[in-house]
Amino acid sequence: MSFRITLQPSGHEFTAEDDETVLEAGLRQGFALPYGCRNGACGSCLGRLLNGEVDYGPERPPALSEAHEADGKALFCQAVAMTDLEIEVREIGAARDILVKTLPCRVVKLERLNHDVMEMHLKLPATERLQFLAGQYIDILLRDGRHRSYSLANAPHRDEFLELHVRRVPGGAFSGQVFGDMKEKALLRLEGPLGTFFLREDSPRPILLMAGGTGFAPLKAMLEHAFETGLARPMHLFWGVRALRDLYMDALPREWAAEHDHFRYTPVLSEPLPDDAWKGETGYVHEALLRAYPDLSGQDVYMAGPPPMIQAARAAFMAAGLPEDQLFHDSFDYAAR
Template structure:
């Protein structure tokens, strides 16, 4: 048996399964409510129960006093509905609604994805989770005040570990360590989430997503989030790479397209090997977009990748009628060493 939770002052409502917390159910339904520790100790998820009854599986959470509970206050990361609810709580709708934090994280997995790309899996301390919007990024904090930015490649509903895709840059202070010396169990510090590259769910326009290199990371998170919340707008994914081996995790977008009629996937190689077995699109990825969509007037466009790709696409997409307010991008600038 489940219950319906309505958010006061909003048209949003969602179903909570028996024994499920309000926060877990909201995330499962694609709604972001404030949270942090997911253990009832920080109070970030505090709101009010306007109508209905709740219970806590292990008694009153540490961050909630008995008189506050009597007055209707609740910690929704622990609260389990005992009836349909009307709650008062602030929804997270924009990047500015989430306060970045500095946190430690332990490397729990290292995986080679391409000759020059590795995937890192990071786990936060016990009882800590990171609220973020799909497509945002982290700054890894290095000695001497240096920072290196990496997009989150997982979606918010799948936040038990954080996924980063790291490209090996010649002389890179952090990427060099990732490829030459980092081991599982290493401890990092980061600040995040950061950035304004995330899915705008207030639009009904078809979407074109353009990813170059490791710009696939935030696009991966956005598409996985869109699939999770049931977005059915057309998604045209164009992915640019130099050669076939640079199309890491290529089976994943192929699977998205095979299993979802509203997703189309077009990989584009700029430097396919002569005499190879590539018979797909070639050239610059943004030019492939324009060849198939010469009029971008009615689209939302999301782009992530190297600055030359972003800059060329911004110029040419504007000429094709793209409304600048419907262009969202994350330019992967390389930090100087």
């Protein structure tokens, strides 16, 4: 059995089979709906259920609260249609025509950036190029059928290699290989580009960017793209880590700040070590951002990092006047798939 899904405000329609989620059905039929993790953890695909019924299986998805459901919200990466549906969700027109590919690739560079982050460069076959938007991610396809998602850290105009920032995760199936016996010239398979986290260039508002750990990777791609295209809107990057050693590319945003008058950079340490002799911002990175910008109503905010950071910041930013449609985020979920 299939059900008709009507998107508002566009009026576009597609069909969903009874064994697929609303997001899967929309993507399969060429509709660029917002999503991030695709496993119910990040909330990027949250929209409004105007008419109809959906089912999530035995457990409520982590990013869908009772308050969301009471407000008519639905998480479309997990929602399966039980009837015809009318839903309200933003369509991402800029991603519509980008082809998602499954491709072989070769590891051409492995460089330790600090104690737990590896920079990996991947090379596609000579006849292939991956078209993507700055901020999107790829999936590394493991031999056992699992996949691991990594944001592309390079801007689209620098696509000779695909740059990933791989954080070492205890017991990680892929990161363990990267920090273990993986060698340059190793062969991998990837799928991408994926996700709807990318820079909205048609907005007139100033841009605030907030990274937690390797959440710096997609924001790096966005900023390099913005500098390359001459985007002149004010931009301010906040990068939160535990200690000074975790700022694995600290010199790069400092160079950007010296070269571009419209860009500012604020690193934030939550647990600085005595040897760090740190005199900069401390505490939670989203609180440092709010100290600098207590009223977010006129800003566009992009944030990438671990789910606890995203969840805490989202609530705090909404309370500071940030409209929901001016917040864009990518939640890095390190849990086992």
